[in-house]
Amino acid sequence: MKLRKLFVVCADMTRSFSALFRPGVLYALVALFLIWTVTPVVWVGIMSVQPEINYVAVPPHLRLQDVSLRWYSDMLAQADFADALKNSVIIATLTMVFCLFFGSLAAYPLSRLRLAGKRLFLFASVVMRMLPAIVLIIPMFLLIRLLGLRDTHLGLVIVYTTFLLPFSIWMLKNFFDQVPYSLEAAARMDGCSRLGALWRVLLPAVAPGVVATAVFAFIGAWNEFLFGLILSTSVATPVTVKISALVSSTFHTDTSLVAAAGMLAILPVVVLVIVLNRYIVRGLVEGVKY
Amino acid sequence: MAFPTVSQRFQRMDEGRFGLLLMAPTIIILTVFLVGPILYAIWMSLNSMDLTISPDADFVGVQNYVQLVDDPAVQDAVPRTLYFAGLTVVFSTAMALLLALVLNESFRGRKWVRVFILLPWAVAPVVNGVLWRYMFHPQYGLINAALYALGLIKEYRVWLDNAAVSLAIASVASTWKALPFLALILLAALQSIPESLYRAAKMDGAGAWSRFRFVVLPHLRGILIFVVLLQIIVSLQAFDLIYTLTRGGPGTDTVVLNYLVYVNAFERLNLGNAAAMGILLALFIVGLSGLSLAFAVSRRR
Numbered sequence: 059m060k061l062r063k064l065f066v067v068c069a070d071m072t073r074s075f076s077a078l079f080r081p082g083v084l085y086a087l088v089a090l091f092l093i094w095t096v097t098p099v100v101w102v103g104i105m106s107v108q109p110e111i112n113y114v115a116v117p118p119h120l121r122l123q124d125v126s127l128r129w130y131s132d133m134l135a136q137a138d139f140a141d142a143l144k145n146s147v148i149i150a151t152l153t154m155v156f157c158l159f160f161g162s163l164a165a166y167p168l169s170r171l172r173l174a175g176k177r178l179f180l181f182a183s184v185v186m187r188m189l190p191a192i193v194l195i196i197p198m199f200l201l202i203r204l205l206g207l208r209d210t211h212l213g214l215v216i217v218y219t220t221f222l223l224p225f226s227i228w229m230l231k232n233f234f235d236q237v238p239y240s241l242e243a244a245a246r247m248d249g250c251s252r253l254g255a256l257w258r259v260l261l262p263a264v265a266p267g268v269v270a271t272a273v274f275a276f277i278g279a280w281n282e283f284l285f286g287l288i289l290s291t292s293v294a295t296p297v298t299v300k301i302s303a304l305v306s307s308t309f310h311t312d313t314s315l316v317a318a319a320g321m322l323a324i325l326p327v328v329v330l331v332i333v334l335n336r337y338i339v340r341g342l343v344e345g346v347k348y
Numbered sequence: 349m350a351f352p353t354v355s356q357r358f359q360r361m362d363e364g365r366f367g368l369l370l371m372a373p374t375i376i377i378l379t380v381f382l383v384g385p386i387l388y389a390i391w392m393s394l395n396s397m398d399l400t401i402s403p404d405a406d407f408v409g410v411q412n413y414v415q416l417v418d419d420p421a422v423q424d425a426v427p428r429t430l431y432f433a434g435l436t437v438v439f440s441t442a443m444a445l446l447l448a449l450v451l452n453e454s455f456r457g458r459k460w461v462r463v464f465i466l467l468p469w470a471v472a473p474v475v476n477g478v479l480w481r482y483m484f485h486p487q488y489g490l491i492n493a494a495l496y497a498l499g500l501i502k503e504y505r506v507w508l509d510n511a512a513v514s515l516a517i518a519s520v521a522s523t524w525k526a527l528p529f530l531a532l533i534l535l536a537a538l539q540s541i542p543e544s545l546y547r548a549a550k551m552d553g554a555g556a557w558s559r560f561r562f563v564v565l566p567h568l569r570g571i572l573i574f575v576v577l578l579q580i581i582v583s584l585q586a587f588d589l590i591y592t593l594t595r596g597g598p599g600t601d602t603v604v605l606n607y608l609v610y611v612n613a614f615e616r617l618n619l620g621n622a623a624a625m626g627i628l629l630a631l632f633i634v635g636l637s638g639l640s641l642a643f644a645v646s647r648r649r
Contacts, residue, residue: 078449078556078564087450088461095465098479098524101490105482113488116504117497164374167367174364179371181641186382188637190585192609193626196392196619197385220381223374252366281472283588288614298474302592305478313488320478327470335463342469342529343536346574 099324106130106317129318138292139319142300146280147326148211149296153218153279154272160219161226161271166256168227169234170242180231183224191221191284199288209291217289218279225278226271229345233267234260270341273334277327297323392623399617412624421600421608422625428515429604433583435519436526440579441572443523444530449564451531452538469528477592480521484508511601514594518602521589526582530575537571538564570643577640581633605629 079087105113107125112118134140167173168180198217207213237260245259246252261268286296301323304316331338361369393412395405416422451462471479483490484507492504508514541563549559587606590596596603596611603611606629613622 077453078560079453081455084450084453084455087446088455088457091447091450092461092464094524095467095527097490098483099467099471102479102482105488110488113493116493118488118493160373160377163370167363167370171363171367173367184641185634185637186378188581188633189386189630190606190609190626190633192585192587192606193389193623193630194382194385195610196613196623197388198381200388201381201385216377216381220377223377227374277470281470281474283472283474283591284610298472298588301472301478302474305481305592306595316478317482320475324471324475327472328467331466331470332463335466338466338469339462339532342532346533 102317102320106314106321108314110313129312129314130322133315133318133322138295139297139300139304139322142295142297143322145211145290145294146297146323149214149218149294150276150279152211152215153222154275156215156219157222157226157275158268158272161223161230161275162256162261162268164223165227165230165234166260169231170239170260180228183228186224195284195288198285202289208289209293211294213289214286214294214296215279217285218282221282222275222278225345226275229271229274229341230264230267232344233264233271237263266337266340267344269334270337270344273330273338274341274345277330280327389623390627392619393627395620397619397623398621399619405620408620412620413628415621416624416628419621421603421612422605424600425603425605425608428511428602429584429606431512432515432519432586432604433580435516436522436583437576437579439519440523440526440530441575444527444534444575445568445572447527447531448534448538449560451535465531466528468525471525473525473588474592476521476525477589480517480524481508481593484517508594509598511598514598514602515604518586518590518593519583521593522583522586525589526579530579534568534571534575537568541567573643574640577636577643581636581640584629584633 104120106129107127108120109124109126112120112124134143168176202208202213202217205213207216241263242255242259245255250258280296281298282296283298283302286299287302290296290299301316301319304311304319392405394407394409396408396411397405447465451458451465455461468476482488484492486492486504486506486508489504489507491507492501495501496504507517545563545567546559549563554562583604585606586604587610590602590604590607594602596607600611605625609622609626609629612618612625616622
């Protein structure tokens with residue numbers, strides 16, 4: 059499809075006329091930025107496959123023959139950690155589905171229909187996006203407890219959807235805005251209803267945008283910590299909360315185990331970033347357009 | 349006469365009503381779970397709700413707000429927050445600009461470099477805190493190992509043992525995570541500079557520096573201000589990172605404002621005080637985001 063091609067071309071951002079750096083300087087800078095980016099992850103990654111005694115030594119003596127994945131299997135064998143990972147998968151997936159569903163329903167009229175208070179809604183949603191979550195933590199705690207949703211997946215899904223929905227709407231609206239009216243008009247002429255046009259024409263036309271929005275909602279929910287900490291006690295505990303408990307545990311835990319847990323917690327999102335890179339790049343840029 | 353089906357009713361509905369219907373679920377969710385809690389937080393901030401004294405709320409007007417001014421914890425947290433935010437803004441804006449300029453050039457492997465550069469963006473702030481805690485760990489931190497190997501330190505040192513260094517490390521970690529996003533939006537802006545401007549500058553014999561100074565920089569002015577404001581907002585909201593990096597320690601040395609709201613609510617159990625602080629912080633942030641919005645809008649025009 060022509061439109062999709064256009065998206066991909068934009069997402070590449072490969073125009074280059076500036077030539078500000080000499081080649082030597084350029085490659086040195088590229089190397090430095092790469093080192094800066096991967097070092098913390100690589101270091102913790104090394105810790106996660108080496109026995110603690112190897113990196114506690116001064117200077118550390120890392121040995122290839124000691125490399126083992128046993129800390130990963132040990133960590134996954136711990137029921138509470140495996141459950142936390144499972145909780146995060148469930149919560150993030152449901153949040154993503156809700157954000158896409160309610161988000162596209164709301165983004166459609168904001169992009170396409172004459173509606174009173176449209177600008178006000180959009181403005182309010184940007185402001186809400188910036189609100190520090192900490193202000194809402196106690197009221198939210200009381201509200202969720204009142205509804206009997208404390209320490210449940212649904213409770214966290216509702217809270218995360220609330221926080222990620224304005225942003226999802228914003229992004230989807232920006233993507234919808236780029237689709238020419240004529241596409242829908244043609245569909246309407248062919249007897250498509252308004253919702254049918256949204257479902258069959260608009261959403262497929264912005265498929266890359268939908269993917270980007272979905273990834274953002276998923277990662278946003280996966281990475282959330284504060285509400286997970288306050289609203290869960292054991293059953294619904296997400297992986298971020300589990301990690302912080304492991305790190306600050308007063309018992310001595312094998313540090314390689316904690317490192318492996320950290321790596322396991324970022325693995326899903328790292329895979330998403332690598333696989334869906336260009337959609338994410340496009341979405342990041344689109345999400346800040348006003 | 350046949351009763352109209354649901355879809356026929358949809359077709360006949362006028363645009364405004366149809367739009368409202370589609371937005372209804374969103375409006376309900378946001379009203380119940382966002383507007384409601386905001387209003388409740390405002391009400392809490394006007395009440396004395398100190399759970400260590402009494403479980404009941406007692407209306408006291410703006411007393412909580414007034415008390416904030418004299419609260420030594422707040423007086424300590426403000427300069428810390430400013431220091432942390434200032435460092436973060438400087439580190440992240442300067443590095444993001446440099447990275448964007450680098451990514452704007454053509455070089456071999458650029459496609460893969462861009463994929464890798466994006467990684468920190470996806471890392472949870474909590475895990476970010478863990479990563480940098482292990483980078484600067486007194487017994488097994490890579491920084492210690494590297495400096496020791498280079499002969500720059502005689503023995504491993506404790507890095508996270510004082511406010512200035514700990515907060516600087518926090519802003520390094522914060523910059524690490526924010527960089528991909530900031531660099532990408534700057535890159536998008538760089539890509540929108542018309543080719544003709546570069547050509548004209550080259551024709552006039554402008555070197556790399558003057559092309560940067562007179563072509564690139566003026567074009568980026570608006571978005572750079574946006575980036576700075578955004579980083580101030582992000583710094584004011586720092587919580588997860590601090591939680592796993594330092595837990596506010598040593599002592600209370602890294603308790604920034606946002607973290608203090610948490611401490612007041614869940615450790616000191618003074619809910620009214622925490623709510624008042626949260627509301628003030630929120631107002632400040634909303635003001636800043638209004639400003640950044642204004643800049644973003646003016647950028648478009």
